[in-house]
Amino acid sequence: MGESRISTFEFATATTIRFGVGLSRSPDEYALFRGLRVFLLTGSDPSRYEATIQAVRETATVVTIEQTRGEPDTVEIMRLVTEARASDAQAVMSVGGGSVIDAGKVVAALLTNHGALFDYLEVIGSGQPIVHAPAPFAAVPTTAGTGSEVTRNAVIGSTEHGVKVSMRSKDMLPDLALVDPGLCLTLPERATLLSGLDAATQLIEAYTSRKANVMTDALCVEGLHHFSRGFESTVEHARSARGVTGATEDDIDARSRMCVASLFSGLALANAGLGAVHGFAGPIGGMTGAPHGALCAALLSEVSRMNIDHADQHTLQRYQRVAEIIFGEDTTYRDLPDLLYHRVQQHGVDRLSDLGLTPDRYAEAAEKAQRAGSMKGNPVIFSDEQLIDVLERSA
Ligand SMILES: [Fe+2]
CATH class of the missing domain: 3.40.50.1970 (Rossmann fold)
Structure with missing residues (x-):
């Protein structure tokens, strides 16, 4: 490689x-x-x-x-x-x-x-x-x-x-x-969880985007490191309701890491674009009113699987790096979709069917997603049938 x-x-x-x-x-x-x-x-x-x-x-x-x-x-x-x-x-x-x-x-x-x-x-x-x-x-x-x-x-x-x-x-x-x-120390648990998963999705999509460049790559890799070190702690801090007064130095450090992850994801996406998760999230958000972060979390695993199944070596290298940063050195890109799925499920995040998208609207969602600006960054060009397949697997 x-x-x-x-x-x-x-x-x-x-x-x-x-x-x-x-x-x-x-x-x-x-x-x-x-x-x-x-x-x-x-x-x-x-x-x-x-x-x-x-x-x-x-x-x-x-x-x-x-x-x-x-x-x-x-x-x-x-x-x-x-x-x-x-x-x-x-x-x-x-x-x-x-x-x-x-x-x-x-x-x-x-x-x-x-x-x-x-x-x-x-x-x-x-x-x-x-x-x-x-x-x-x-x-x-x-x-x-x-x-x-x-x-x-x-x-x-x-x-x-x-x-x-x-x-x-x-x-x-x-x-x-x-x-x-x-x-962010007063951010409630669900908002902490969903916004954190949005940041992770944005870092992964900007890093694997066909419009990525050497500068956005640096931001995505560093941002993913901070996400992996801060995410679980911020969710735990929010769940414990320690707020500002009960926050430890570690809590403040974890919130800071997630703010860096989010900031870097914005810097990267504004210059490298995104991918199919965000290509779907815009139209489906408009169709169902479901929160953006929840849609990203529901779609991330199966979009990653579809991309990995059809990606070239260059993109697979990137998914490999993502897998290592989030889940450890021994992980391979082939494990990434299942690991992402389990991480999201462990926090009780809704499936796509719970977010209001019914099967009779899959074709409409796929057609709208194909026209979404974010889809242009996706490393693989999908057919409508493949996009519908992603929705079925995420339901
Ligand atoms: Fe987003």
Whole structure:
């Protein structure tokens, strides 16, 4: 197995990335907002990060605080845009999970670009490029999973169309990605579990992507090491409900490793793309409303099996590395799909049938997945029949 040559690549990310426990509580971190009116978006439980909100208030004028619940759809996003425009906001900040950060990217872009969300959405909208640079935008993640703080797209569900689609622009990369692992110490067990599995899926898919490059490879390998050392401990910490006050140094270290895994997965996927798990997760999420992380966890094992069964030597080498990092030096890539399956099942993650996808919709899911942007990174090109086979095995 010879090494492949280094190909041309490009790498784009947030203007500034700051990482550290407790950083989000420091007003100095929000210098980019000084003198500006800030529209602040949070998740459904802002009590988890009151000190962060207070630190922003000490630096800037917070004109509105909006809570978003679940994964916002086109209607909810346009409501937020209208609210931000009406409040004469000059900058946007998101403190929350991937959906809150994605919503913030859209609000920041539509504060400076006229029109409605549909003018800019891919697939179901006009897909127009944004003309003006978005308003200053800071992303502060409170989960460790999506890496959305360093990606250039926002994933938005359309209830009307039954799909999830993206608004995408390199200009939508945040001006500041502020990653404070201390914010994850209050993340509940299920969110810890599913966001962690999303990060792992993103690292595996970006590493085996046909668009991977030498820089994203380095991030994926390092990210997978941190995932394998931090994941189980963070789930245990969340389950024990030790929270902030009962957190040990080891708990903080584990949360930090998962924040690195998530951050690196975002850096990698934004520049290397993803694969069939995410190719499926977007459309099926739109069809069923099932959480993104749960869909990734349900599909990862069987997509890996199908890829390994049809992969070339180069891709098999990569799956071998993934198997060794997560499950130990003695593991081979042939064991990987079953090991992934057992790891996910051991945590009681739902099967695809429990997430609301019924067999009569497999053909529709496969057809939509074939058109999904993420599918372009998958190392193997599958037929519709093969994709349906993956769904049947994951049911
Ligand atoms: Fe994901």
